[in-house]
Amino acid sequence: MSQFLQFVSSGLTVGAIYALAALGFSIIYNASGVINFAQGEFMMLGGMAGAFLTAAGIPLPLAALLSVVAIALVGLIIEKLVVEPASGSDVVSLIIITLGVAMILRGIVQVTFGKANHSLPAFSGDKPIAVFGATILPQSIWILCVSALLVVGLSFFFGRTRIGKGMLAAAYNRLAAELVGVDTRTVLMLSFVLSAAIGAVGGILVAPIATTSYDSGGMLGLKGFVAATLGGLGSGVGAVLGGLLLGLLESMTAGYASSAYKDAVSFVLALLILGLRPQGLFGARQTDRV
């Protein structure tokens, strides 16, 4: 039983990070129909920036804040420089463009910071806390709480604020949104800023547990994409639940079956779930109009 709880807690921790990655995917997907394969790189950048700022002697909270702002700016620049000029391209081209952006970001980090692994100090120590026989790292609690706060904040933003509601409206019907005065260009910009910032937060949160390096964004990004598709692209609830589900599945597989195959199992299950529900767990069914 305590073992099971252990797997649950580690699964939720990883799942929360996947959920943040998936949220980043979903927000941009909603605003633009683009799957941003550089989402994992936003996380990597957050972790790297945090690691270097704290190493330079800047206190952690300030370093975290600066990193998030900086990565949000990176998101803005990417949107302006790359995504806006490419709007209207087909799915394959857009995938290639964001993969290209991911390579550029990875390359820049590699030439400036090198290939080494970097780490952040845990926010409040490394001493495990015992809960019902399972042990949990303080950093896991940080991850769960900050992620939960972010999700609540986002649901408030999209549900209650004018601009947030405008962004959602634009996702459903761009023309209608423009007619009621939502500027879709602003929506696109905001979505990248927001996704980059969320990615950076995720990257900083996870850096004390898993070290970060120039290429650590790849797998994180893919897992976020799996989680987002699993939940249904564009669905916020889907992204969060997809992420948590994926984290739990991986943790259970690693714990009870084989840690070597935990990644494979998550992909297999993603395929099976999509086979049963091609639009994801919470996605809307699409039909072609003829």
Added chain:
Amino acid sequence: MLKVSHLSKSFGGVHAIEDVSFEIPRGGVYAVIGPNGAGKTTLFNLITGLYVPSAGSISLAGEEISGISSNILASRGLSRTFQNLQVCMNLSAVENVMVGAHLNLNSSLLAGMIRAPGLRQSDRACRMKAAELLTFVGCKKFVAADASAMPYGALKRLEIARALAMEPKLLLLDEPAAGLNHTETHEIEELIVRLAKSGITVVLVEHDMRLVMSISERILVLDHGKRLAEGTPDEIRINRDVIAAYLGSEVGET
């Protein structure tokens, strides 16, 4: 030719087609009209196998066809055009028409790769016939064009040529005159008459009343997914329900 009885289709509880019955005789032009949202295109999509009916039956030349997928129906001689153009913009005009002749050609991947004997000749003949069909529908000057370089009116005809390449027995035209100017509409009208004369049974969904009234043998009027009336153009013209529905919808729309 085509018999539809008690056909219904609902999407999530909304009835798009409700208990519609009619029979299309062999030969001539049969029109389906009705205000926007009456269910005309849904009816077409049901007949051509894009949708599966919720209830009722559709039979083609005496054989039940409801629920059979559209590519199988094509082999039974059913062909169609689309209200929202469905031209393959990645192909040339001629190639689009050749796609219509798909069922008459050897479509094995392997045969295509090794250019099997006979394939070259049959493909060449098909290309020739496609060019003729384009000329027949009045697209002679677009014979060498890419579909993506053609204007809207020509694309509408291209779809008709493609549908004809299949040598259909029953041809469904979904708003062939929509978006066309007066001259173009007149040309399409002549084309439809020629088609009907060549022995193809034409089913027509169209908003242009003058066009429908002048070339159709019989007309089915739908309103809110239900059959409102059916008869010859003269009968429909004086039908009170039809007049009321059209006046009502026009008041509602504008």
Added chain:
Amino acid sequence: MSTSGSLPDVLAPRSRAPGLLAVTVVLMVLPVFLPNAFYLDVAIRIAINAVLAITLNLLIGYTGQISLGHAGFVGLGAYGSAILTSRWDIHPGLALVVSAIAAGVLAWVIAGLILRFKGHYLAMATLGLGIIISIVITNETVWTGGPDGMSVGDFVMFGWQPSGERQWYWIFAALLVVTIVLAQNLVDSPAGRALQALHGSEVAARAMGIDTASFKTRVFVLSASYAAIIGSLSAHYLGFITPGIAAFPHSVELVTMVVVGGMASVWGAVFGAVLLSLLPQVLASFEGWETIAFGVILVVTMIFLPRGIVPSLAGLFRRPEG
């Protein structure tokens, strides 16, 4: 706009002989100019990538079905041949055929599940498939040697055992020419038009009698088995393989060649393969910068030449006023 053509114009499809002749001549004389085995090796890798890009282009460019897992099938062929020949002592020719069939059968089984998906969902599904294959290869250490890789025996066919870069060069050069011819034939055939039609409009294709599900499955199986055959041969040529051959980055590399070179263009795939295989060689001395340059090329091409380099340039020549 070239709308003035008369009937005979259309009836004679564009001649393919000049392009084919040019490539054959280049491939014939190239070894004369390549100073040593290193350059021959680069040329061989380009030919391998070109063939793979062509088969992938049939799927992505012509049929409109994205695959982010193509390298998985290359890996299946490579490891299939390696394992069958070294662990069971099976004849390399037979091993190649068995691997190709296995890849085809796997593709056929998977196709039923995933080819119903569209766009991003298909991207996700093929990506997952490729990653699963590469994870299995990495972890089944007993069979595959795991991350350290495994060595592959010599290839023998009809009593001939190719050895050295020069002999292998002729094999892959011939394979490239044959693949170009087969692909061009296919594209210009009824089957090829059916594939392109279902890309252009799936409903229209079905209304014209095309069994779209069957065509998607068949082209998926075709490109998978072809990739496996190339995988087998390259494994024998390389003599040593690692799981990287089946990994996601390799899949992305292949997709990139297709998209940058030109979607729905056989020559585009060849050009993309040449360009993106040479680039790392040229940039190899600038560690890190090569990734940046690669990324910049992808982004810039996609923004300014969205159809890919070859079709965009060809379009310029055909319609100078457009």
